Amino acid sequence: MVRFENVTKSYGALTVLDQLNLDIERNEKVSIIGPSGSGKTTVLRMLMTLERINDGVIWVDGEPLTHMDRNGTMVKASERHLRRVRGKIGMVFQHFNLFPHMTALQNCIEAPVSVLGLSRAEAEARAAELLDMVGLGDKKGHFPIQMSGGQKQRVAIARALAMRPKVMLFDEVTSALDPELVGEVLNVIRQLGAEHDLTMLMVTHQMGFAKEFSDRVCFFYGGKIAEQGPPDKLFNDPDNDRTRQFLSAVLEAG
Numbered sequence: 001m002v003r004f005e006n007v008t009k010s011y012g013a014l015t016v017l018d019q020l021n022l023d024i025e026r027n028e029k030v031s032i033i034g035p036s037g038s039g040k041t042t043v044l045r046m047l048m049t050l051e052r053i054n055d056g057v058i059w060v061d062g063e064p065l066t067h068m069d070r071n072g073t074m075v076k077a078s079e080r081h082l083r084r085v086r087g088k089i090g091m092v093f094q095h096f097n098l099f100p101h102m103t104a105l106q107n108c109i110e111a112p113v114s115v116l117g118l119s120r121a122e123a124e125a126r127a128a129e130l131l132d133m134v135g136l137g138d139k140k141g142h143f144p145i146q147m148s149g150g151q152k153q154r155v156a157i158a159r160a161l162a163m164r165p166k167v168m169l170f171d172e173v174t175s176a177l178d179p180e181l182v183g184e185v186l187n188v189i190r191q192l193g194a195e196h197d198l199t200m201l202m203v204t205h206q207m208g209f210a211k212e213f214s215d216r217v218c219f220f221y222g223g224k225i226a227e228q229g230p231p232d233k234l235f236n237d238p239d240n241d242r243t244r245q246f247l248s249a250v251l252e253a254g
């Protein structure tokens, strides 16, 4: 469903993704863990085509986001093509990114109307259903400022789902939350994983959740996957010294 093929991304002299290869199956749940600066968020940003990669190819649902021309120069796909492919991906950010002047319901209606071309009535019915699903049926008319961080993040999840994505990206979605609000967001993600056909890719610092939820965990180091595997293996019996060091540092801190 998602494939990174020898993807390199640099900022000046800093190589952030270094010939990265990553293949994610349809409906697979993959967590990305690793030290700060190892390129985890960059993977998600490149998938959303928020920026250009320097080399390699990213595929989504069998379609490339970039290709090489006859001279071997990277060509970004047309805006129209990108919009279509990007439509298959929903992303939830650390800081919610809700429109502050819109209610929870309006936040979930806007893009389906303007991008997917749904009628307002259709978009509203779907948004209401999704807000019910994330446990916010009684908060549809609330503005972001009237909601807790956990509630805002659940609206953000509903908003991403309103675009009917095939792939959902979660970028440290609980990092900005008070500890007591983390569980309600993780529960929604759990439910999504269990009840919907979705490929899910998650950058997380929640090792317990990554262990319980993922089919596969990828440990990033220096813009590459240093180690990957089923959570039980990676967390309990890692092969790579760097993985071991990282996990013991995280466990010590947490």
Ligand SMILES: Nc1ncnc2c1ncn2[C@@H]1O[C@H](COP(=O)(O)OP(=O)(O)OP(=O)(O)O)[C@@H](O)[C@H]1O
Pocket: 011, 014, 016, 034, 035, 036, 037, 038, 039, 040, 041, 042, 043
């Ligand atoms: N727009 C940018 N310009 C220059 N450098 C950038 C830019 N975006 C990211 N970087 C650098 O790329 C590196 C990787 O960033 P990235 O956000 O992917 O790391 P990360 O593994 O997600 O880290 P963290 O866990 O701290 O969020 C970092 O050194 C960061 O400073």
